[in-house]
Amino acid sequence: MSNASSEIHEHTLAGPAICAGVGVHTGDRVRLSIRPAPAGQGIVFVRTDIKDRDNRVPAKGDAVVATRLGTVIANEAGVTVSTIEHLMAAMAALGVDNATVELDGPEVPIMDGSALPFVQLLDRAGFRRQEKPQRYIEILEPVIVTDGDKSAALLPCDRFEIFFEIEFPTSTIGKMSVDLEITEESFREELSAARTFGFVEEVEALRAIGLARGGSLENAVVIDGDRILNPEGLRFADEFVRHKALDAVGDLYVLGAPLLGRFEGRKAGHTLNNMVVRALLERPSAWREVTFERELAEVG
Numbered sequence: 001m002s003n004a005s006s007e008i009h010e011h012t013l014a015g016p017a018i019c020a021g022v023g024v025h026t027g028d029r030v031r032l033s034i035r036p037a038p039a040g041q042g043i044v045f046v047r048t049d050i051k052d053r054d055n056r057v058p059a060k061g062d063a064v065v066a067t068r069l070g071t072v073i074a075n076e077a078g079v080t081v082s083t084i085e086h087l088m089a090a091m092a093a094l095g096v097d098n099a100t101v102e103l104d105g106p107e108v109p110i111m112d113g114s115a116l117p118f119v120q121l122l123d124r125a126g127f128r129r130q131e132k133p134q135r136y137i138e139i140l141e142p143v144i145v146t147d148g149d150k151s152a153a154l155l156p157c158d159r160f161e162i163f164f165e166i167e168f169p170t171s172t173i174g175k176m177s178v179d180l181e182i183t184e185e186s187f188r189e190e191l192s193a194a195r196t197f198g199f200v201e202e203v204e205a206l207r208a209i210g211l212a213r214g215g216s217l218e219n220a221v222v223i224d225g226d227r228i229l230n231p232e233g234l235r236f237a238d239e240f241v242r243h244k245a246l247d248a249v250g251d252l253y254v255l256g257a258p259l260l261g262r263f264e265g266r267k268a269g270h271t272l273n274n275m276v277v278r279a280l281l282e283r284p285s286a287w288r289e290v291t292f293e294r295e296l297a298e299v300g
Contacts, residue, residue: 008292010097010134012036014126019117021109024083024196024220025069025206027213030105034087034125037098039132042256043091045073045081049104053077059084061254061277067270069211071251082107085270086196089250090118092258093187098130113195113219114235115246119188133291139261141286145275152272154280157262164245164265170199171226176241182249191249193235194242197221200229248273255280257289 017034037044043059054077057063066072070083087108091099093115101108111117144153165177180186198212198220206212221239222229236242248263251273265272280286 008134010039010130010132011095011127012039012098012130013096013122014128017121017125019109019111019121021111021117022214022219023105023107024110024113024214025211026105026107028105028107030103030107030109032109033102034121035100035102036128037100039098039130041098041100043088043096043099043101043253045084045101045103047079047081047104047106048102050079053079055079057081059088059254060256061274061281064254064274064277067274069206069270071254071270071274073254080106083110084108085247085250086111086113086115087118087250088253089187089246090115090122090192092249092253093182093184093192094119094122094127095184095258096122096127097134097257110196110214110219113221114193114243115187115191115250116193119192135257136260136290137255137257138288138290139259139280139286140288141283143276143280143283143286145272145279147272147275150267150269150272151265152268152276153262153264154259154276154286155262155264158260160259161262162245162248162265163262164241164248164268166241166244166267168240170223172223172228173240176238178238178241178245180245187246187249191242191246194239194246195219195221195235196243197223197240200224244269252277260290261287 013036020031045057047055057073057075063073065074071085072082074080139154139156142155160182162182163179167175203212217230
């Protein structure tokens with residue numbers, strides 16, 4: 001998204017990118033391979049551990065089936081892939097339009113709780129331009145969803161911007177907001193390293209029901225009352241709201257193309273992020289697909 005060529009053509013990876021890590025909720029070790037894919041495919045996850053039915057799960061807005069603790073997608077055969085948002089955010093920001101993501105378990109590894117390891121992984125693989133023109137989703141009319149005092153909105157804008165505001169009763173977080181134009185450069189510098197966070201009592205409650213088994217101070221910022229338990233402290237003074245913006249970049253990428261629009265989230269999370277995606281898809285008058293093909297022809 002940061003240079004002219006990536007704005008005009010679709011991109012995939014130049015070669016495979018492979019890593020391994022644990023799933024934050026299952027605690028299971030997962031091997032993940034991101035591979036080049038043909039133009040027009042989009043991002044498709046493949047569960048290599050499933051052999052008895054369709055194991056391909058395209059990352060699409062209507063494929064999202066759960067949003068409680070992360071974004072979970074499923075196909076019609078009931079095969080699921082969870083916690084896709086940090087990897088999706090890295091691919092969105094670095095302009096990866098087409099990729100096949102193979103994994104041998106139900107959950108994308110959490111790595112350090114941010115998108116930075118995935119950015120580094122994609123950088124090592126490199127990028128390859130494809131001949132298909134880059135599609136964008138241009139927001140034409142405001143689309144707003146609310147749930148009490150929480151809201152998520154997609155608004156017309158000639159570039160991709162994200163505003164996010166959160167408010168928590170602990171003095172460690174309080175009220176904070178971030179407002180950014182999302183480019184490859186701004187994502188790398190301002191958002192990619194921001195880690196997921198949680199409260200110690202929530203972690204204990206999740207473990208009691210068999211979740212957060214892989215969660216630790218290695219892959220999340222953990223808050224206990226007004227204290228941060230991580231010995232290294234925060235990576236940004238406002239790391240919490242930056243991570244929420246990072247999540248939104250990933251959650252919006254299930255639309256299947258980069259956005260020309262402004263997202264505004266207030267106390268929102270994965271649930272409202274997906275609600276506004278679905279609300280947009282259900283209102284064809286609120287958006288259109290555009291390419292830079294005409295501009296390319298004029299330059300040529």
